[in-house]
Amino acid sequence: GSNRGASTLTQQVAKNVFLWHGRSYTRKAMEALITLLIEGVWSKRRILEVYLNVAEFDEGVFGVKAAAARYFAVEAANLTPVQAARLAAVLPNPKERSAENPSSALRKRSAAILDGAKTIHRDGRSACFEP
Structure with missing residues (x-):
């Protein structure tokens, strides 16, 4: 029902790390090519790591480290599962969603993310994200 296009994490990494913001067929074509290269070279864990280090969580708050400090006054490694799920729920629309308030x-989306994380951990699918 939305007029916005959906993109994968890898596409967002390609756009946020290697390209400019804006909408054009040229940028979208370059994004597609870079996405294929990223997926051919990087692991899922690396793609997620880069995404979390460049994602905008609020105006001027880039990366999970900055977001953890800003919203919860902790290092990213010390986020509780609930805090991490709340930060994940803010994405992809941090300008309209707030981890702080x-x-x-x-809150419902955070609970669903936490439940999903527990499920993929329990059935072994989370292995590709773990060291």
């Missing part, structure tokens, strides 16, 4: 919808 979560709406009931954001």
